[in-house]
Amino acid sequence: MKSTSKALLMPVLLAGWYLVAFGADDPFPSIARLPERRLFEVDKYGHPHITDENKREVARLAASSESPPELRFMAVWGLAISGYSAESADALIKVVRSGKNNNDREYAAMGLRNFSLDLPADTKNEVQTILWELVKSEGSRCPAGIVRLVVDWGGAAWVASQFKDHLHGHPMEIEILQKLPADKAIPLLLEIYHTTKRDNTTDSYNQRAAVGRALVNFRDKRGIDILDTLLDAASVPLHDDAPNHQFRHNVLRFIFSAVGDNFGYMHDNYDPSIDEAVLKFKEWWLRKRYEFELSKK
CATH class of the missing domain: 1.10.1390 (Phosphoglucose isomerase, C-terminal domain)
Incomplete structure (x- = not known):
């Protein structure tokens, strides 16, 4: 039997070296076997980080139609969250314009948004x-x-x-409306609320929460009224057949920032003591609602 040629053996050895070097539990399994894996460090959140000295090469990978899809996505993602460089910006612009892979384009646009102050x-x-x-x-x-x-x-x-009419029901509808003048946005935001409040789904809950926040940002107290309806345990959507009370926690923390009081609830994530804080808030809102004024952001 002929021995395996060196040309055929080298890629196998190289892939094996990367698996050993980065471990079987590599945080980026889609590119773990590729030599380009060396260009991607890991930040404290487990996301890809591209150092300044590697940005030019990673930018080339992101912009190239020859890059494997998994590698191109990782390159776009890494550049988008690793800080501005001219090479990173140029590559992300090319990806946004490409029109080929909308997931890549989404992340490239996110990166350009992150670069807003540096461009x-x-x-x-x-x-x-x-x-x-x-x-x-x-x-x-x-x-x-x-x-x-x-x-x-x-x-x-x-x-x-x-x-035009395609704005209604668009995923960006609320985000767009809250940047319009109040007299145009508020009636449309209230319409969204009235059409979603009958559903007890995660999407409906999130939409109502988004409407409430948008109204608060317009200094409209009806936003607090809407958020108030989302604080009861019975209103929380299910996750794996159990109520996910983190939804309530997130809403209550937003209310705290709007009204300037935490009602004794100081947790960063859901804690059962939220029920006591919700009760305190509701009693306070019942007394203060008509005299309270939301401050300018």
Whole structure:
């Protein structure tokens, strides 16, 4: 039997070396066997981190149509959350424009959003022009991350005018509405609430919470009224057949920031003592609702 040639043996040995070097429980299993795995460090959250000296090479991987899909996604994700560089920005712009993989485009848009304060003015203007062209050509089919970036950069009214009737029911509807003038946004936000309050699903709960927060940001006390309805244990949607009380916790913490009082509840995550805090808040809101004024954000 002929011995295995060195040319055939080397990739196997290389892949084996990477598995040993990074371990069987590699946090990025989709690229664990690839030589390019060496370019990806792990941040404290278990997410990919790209060091400055590796950004140029990772940017090339992100922008190349020749990169394996899993590697290209990891490159886009890593660049998006590893801080600004000119090479990172150029690569993410190319991914956003590519129109091929919407998941990659979402993460690339997130990265450009993260770079907002660091982008040179001429580059930001170029990106803004590209984004508007994409929204205009793709309409309501445009990935939410791209639409979000347009909205964050002051284009909410323009997006609403482009979407027209397609804005209703769009995943970005509430985010867009809360950037519009109050007289236009509030009636539409209340309409969303009235059409979702009959459902006891996670999506409905999240929509009502988003409407409540948006109204609070407009300094409309009806937002607190809506959030108040989400605090009862019976209103919590189920997760694995059990109520997920973290939903209530998140809503109550937002209320605390809006009214300037934590009612003795100081937990970072759900704690059963929330019931006592909810009762204190409800009693306070019943007494203070009509005289209380929400402060400007």
